[in-house]
Amino acid sequence: MADAANPRERPxxxxxxxxxxxxxxxxxxEEGGALRSWAVPRGLPDDPAHDRLAVAVPDHDLEHATYTDEDKDIADSGWWELxxxxxxxFVFVLHGxxxxxxxALIDTGRDWLLHLTKEQHPA
Known part of the structure; x- marks a missing residue:
C-alpha cells in the first residue's frame, strides 16, 4: 500500500x-505498472440501488492517466485505495x-458490475 504522506506513491x-x-x-x-481499465457505458453509479455494467478492456500505459484528445476528456482523476x-x-475508494x-467491482463471470457501496468512506 502507498504511503499516505507521499501522494506521488499513491496509485x-x-x-x-x-x-x-x-x-x-x-x-x-493503476495497478502493477499499468492502468487496469473497464468501459462503463453509463458512468459511475450514484445510487447503491443501481449497479452499472463495467466491461473489462485491455490495460493502458500509465501515461494514459493524463491523456485527452478531441474525443476524450478526463471526467475525474485522483488516487485510489484498496x-x-x-x-x-474488490472494494476500493476513489479519492477524486x-x-x-x-x-465495488464484482466479477459476474462474463462482465463486471460496478457498485456504489452503502457504506461510504469517512469524510
Missing part, C-alpha cells in the same frame, strides 16, 4: 469520458476531485 485513477464511437466512460486504476479483495470482487467514494 492513480482516471475516469475518461469518451464521445466516440458512442458516449461512454472508462474507469482506469479496501478488500477476493477472487470475484469532488471527494472520496467507495465502490
Amino acid at each position: 492513480v485513477f482516471v475516469l475518461h469520458e469518451h464521445r466516440k464511437p458512442r458516449p461512454h466512460f472508462d474507469l482506469r486504476l 479496501v478488500d479483495r477476493t477472487p470475484r470482487r 476531485q469532488s471527494g472520496a467514494r467507495r465502490y
Whole structure:
C-alpha cells in the first residue's frame, strides 16, 4: 500500500469520458505498472440501488492517466485505495476531485458490475 504522506506513491485513477464511437466512460486504476481499465457505458453509479455494467478492456500505459484528445476528456482523476479483495470482487475508494467514494467491482463471470457501496468512506 502507498504511503499516505507521499501522494506521488499513491496509485492513480482516471475516469475518461469518451464521445466516440458512442458516449461512454472508462474507469482506469493503476495497478502493477499499468492502468487496469473497464468501459462503463453509463458512468459511475450514484445510487447503491443501481449497479452499472463495467466491461473489462485491455490495460493502458500509465501515461494514459493524463491523456485527452478531441474525443476524450478526463471526467475525474485522483488516487485510489484498496479496501478488500477476493477472487470475484474488490472494494476500493476513489479519492477524486469532488471527494472520496467507495465502490465495488464484482466479477459476474462474463462482465463486471460496478457498485456504489452503502457504506461510504469517512469524510
